[in-house]
Amino acid sequence: MKVAVVGAGPAGTTLARRLAEDGASVYVFDASHPREKPCGGGLTPRALSLLPRRPRHDPLPGRQVTTCRFEADGGASVALDLGRPVGVASRRDFDGWLLRRAVESGAVHVAERVVAVEGRRVRTAKGRDDVYDVVVGADGAGSLVRRTFLGPVPRERLMMATGWYAQGTSEMLVRFLPGLRGYLWLFPRPDHVGVGICAPLAEVPTRDLLGRLEAEVGRWFPALSSLDGRRYAHTIPSPSEDPASILGIAGGGWALAGDAGALADPITGEGIYFALRSAELLADVLEEDGSPARYPARVLDDFGRDLLKAAAMRRRFFAPGFVDRMVAYGARSAAIRGVLADLVAGEQGYLGLRRRLLRTGPAFVLDTARSVFAS
Numbered sequence: 588m589k590v591a592v593v594g595a596g597p598a599g600t601t602l603a604r605r606l607a608e609d610g611a612s613v614y615v616f617d618a619s620h621p622r623e624k625p626c627g628g629g630l631t632p633r634a635l636s637l638l639p640r641r642p643r644h645d646p647l648p649g650r651q652v653t654t655c656r657f658e659a660d661g662g663a664s665v666a667l668d669l670g671r672p673v674g675v676a677s678r679r680d681f682d683g684w685l686l687r688r689a690v691e692s693g694a695v696h697v698a699e700r701v702v703a704v705e706g707r708r709v710r711t712a713k714g715r716d717d718v719y720d721v722v723v724g725a726d727g728a729g730s731l732v733r734r735t736f737l738g739p740v741p742r743e744r745l746m747m748a749t750g751w752y753a754q755g756t757s758e759m760l761v762r763f764l765p766g767l768r769g770y771l772w773l774f775p776r777p778d779h780v781g782v783g784i785c786a787p788l789a790e791v792p793t794r795d796l797l798g799r800l801e802a803e804v805g806r807w808f809p810a811l812s813s814l815d816g817r818r819y820a821h822t823i824p825s826p827s828e829d830p831a832s833i834l835g836i837a838g839g840g841w842a843l844a845g846d847a848g849a850l851a852d853p854i855t856g857e858g859i860y861f862a863l864r865s866a867e868l869l870a871d872v873l874e875e876d877g878s879p880a881r882y883p884a885r886v887l888d889d890f891g892r893d894l895l896k897a898a899a900m901r902r903r904f905f906a907p908g909f910v911d912r913m914v915a916y917g918a919r920s921a922a923i924r925g926v927l928a929d930l931v932a933g934e935q936g937y938l939g940l941r942r943r944l945l946r947t948g949p950a951f952v953l954d955t956a957r958s959v960f961a962s
Contacts, residue, residue: 588612588877591709591719592694593701593732595620598845598862599725600685600694604639605870607693614719616711617726618700620686623679625748625819626859627774627781630674630681631933634860637867639688648684649676650777655931657914658762665917667928675759675774675781701726704735707840721879722841723869725862728822730847736838740824740849742789744832746856749797749820750783752776753811761931763914764803767791768905771803773811782811785823785856793820823856824849826891828898833891834883837869842879844869850886853898860933864890896937922947 588611592599595617603613630649641647651672658664690696699711704724710716724732728740746769757780760773769786784800797818805812826832826849836848844850845862852858865886872882903909917923926943929935935943 589719591616591722593724594726595686596682596725596727596845596862597685597859598866600689601863601866602723602725602844602870603694604689604692606873607689609874613694614697615689615694616697616699616701618698621679621683623677625821626678627772627783628676628678628681628776629774630676631860632671633933634863635674637863645687648680649674652759652775655759655761657917657927659911659914660763660765661911663911663915663918665914665924667924667931669928669932671932673932675776677776701731704732721873724843724847725845727846728824730843733843733847736841737835744825744827744849745788746785746823747788747793747796747820748783748785748823748856749793749818750800751813751818753780753782753813755780755810757811763910771800780811788822823851823858825851825853826894826898828895830887830895833887837879837882842869842882853894853901854904861890893936893938900937916948920948
């Protein structure tokens with residue numbers, strides 16, 4: 588089987604490695620390496636569990652974080668012991684590490700930009716023009732492959748993330764802000780801090796979002812205010828409540844993985860785990876069938892329904908008062924802190940969230956059931 592993988596992020600390189608290990612001829616198209624990607628770079632324990640072996644001569648880049656602080660505008664604050672460490676890495680370093688694992692396994696990195704996909708034919712800016720058995724889009728939120736076969740992700744399913752990288756260090760922090768269906772974050776990387784903010788693209792102009800971040804950081808974390816003037820902004824795509832938003836990510840001879848498939852958490856924006864896991868599922872289906880036809884149903888059954896639940900909860904999750912109560916309850920309840928820590932670590936899904944809270948924090952559920960957990 589001859590496979591073209593467009594994009595050398597976590598989804599593309601994981602798929603390429605898996606298929607190459609199985610004997611397929613795999614070509615990974617990406618002209619952007621080495622590069623930094625605007626992203627917190629958080630690696631949850633379940634994401635870390637999907638990574639390939641870690642050679643002694645090339646250890647996994649990043650740092651381990653064992654605590655995370657949640658803050659709410661009302662003044663509530665809670666420090667979480669995450670139990671299992673979360674990794675935080677520069678995407679330049681992490682994606683490069685994954686690409687090296689794919690090439691070691693036999694995949695070919697083609698450092699050329701894909702300019703057109705016509706059926707199973709892929710053309711690059713340097714004139715390469717070949718036909719493949721399967722073409723996979725793993726080329727991010729603005730995926731050319733997705734636009735070719737499906738069209739762009741609808742605006743209402745995009746979250747905007749913007750921020751900068753600051754010298755220094757900090758704790759891992761998430762702060763919820765009033766009137767914003769999103770949050771501010773500080774993610775400590777090995778030699779700098781990822782400073783960012785996110786909210787639905789359709790609700791807040793990017794300039795206003797960045798201005799709010801600058802004001803908050805200048806007031807509360809002045810040491811992390813950017814000095815060089817460089818900023819980043821990018822979109823995070825996620826599914827809607829409709830299963831069709833997931834079931835449409837493959838067709839005859841093509842498939843989408845990771846952000847190209849809009850497979851990110853609609854509430855948190857976390858996408859690396861879903862990129863890795865979607866690549867694993869697609870590799871399984873291609874190895875079994877030689878076709879991606881059963882891949883969308885595999886995604887839906889594996890993690891897709893949880894993302895659909897998150898899409899249904901998103902508006903109510905960020906409704907006025909909810910996150911304040913969530914953080915306040917967590918500050919005085921070890922059981923609620925455990926739930927929050929598992930949400931950060933990716934160990935607690937949305938489908939089982941209400942059931943677990945009923946067992947561990949019934950007062951919190953009664954206080955919020957009508958606003959968040961109604962559906």
